[in-house]
Amino acid sequence: MVETIQWTDSGVVMIDQTKLPREITYVTCRGYLEVADAIVTMVIRGAPAIGVAAAMGVAIGALHADPDRMDEEMEGICTVLAGTRPTAVNLFWAIGRMKRLYASLRGRPVEEIRAALVAEAQRVKEEDIEINRSMGRHGAELVPDGKTVLTHCNAGALATAGFGTALGVIRAAVEAGKKIDVFADETRPFLQGARLTAWELQQDGIPTTLITDNMAGWFLRQGRIGCVVVGADRIAANGDVANKVGTYSVAVLAKENGVPFYVAAPVSTLDLTLASGDRIPIEQRPGKEVTEVFGVPVAPEGIAVQNPAFDVTPSRYVTAIITERGVARAPFEESLRRLSQQAELAE
């Protein structure tokens, strides 16, 4: 399986997701500003992967920070990384975790602080893979055998430290012997489905069919799709789910056609400080992603454009939320609170 992100002696190495699947190239970030840039430009993307990148960004920033101004520099590093992308809460979760560790080490020798931050960032990565495996085990049971699974965007190994959330559930179902195939929405405008999900699943030999986003409703109506599984960027206390734009339409069409709609996400994607999805910040991305395809204009010059990168699916369309700690169902206020408290007890 591909290594999305690695800590190495030369820096933080990431597979360049803007070039896939045409080129398999890697970017080495030697400082936190380069890590921040890689997140903004989508060299690395996907909520859990962004969290790992941010943790490694804090660690690499600490390695180069002036020991005499450590507190101010650490604050600056965290602020820059937190300003990269607004929607995926895993980014803020990871930065918070690194900040708390730093605060607990204040007064210790600088080399000790640096080593602890590097080790913690590596732990964030390792834990993410374990979390995805365990999410896969919980989710695989829900996937109907002999049917097609529809997914949107890329919630795979590339969107995480490895194995994936939604694709982790699919991988675990295949490992459990289920005979399934996948329909992958291409996911306009950034084409995460066509470029990343289709590539990842093809590498694994999981039968996959690529469709354009506007075909999803038609296939949901045919009775062939056994369930939809997607990832999430932020889940509010009432179970509303922010995920890649287009997810909401798929969820509504799934309900209309009696197809279960599952969301696979780690507990670090829960934001129980928000009562509902109405308050989730939605990133607006450059209009060029809509008006151009690989640098070639496909719309008249000067046309008005909107490019929200995410949408919010109200929880009434969500059949269940699969986490590493178990499966949450409505009423989500209660089930998500229980899961997040379990996570706190385990920490």
Ligand code: MRU
């Ligand atoms: O803009 P992206 O590519 O970062 O958006 C990614 C998604 O919306 C994923 O579905 C989500 O982060 C879950 S990834 C496990």
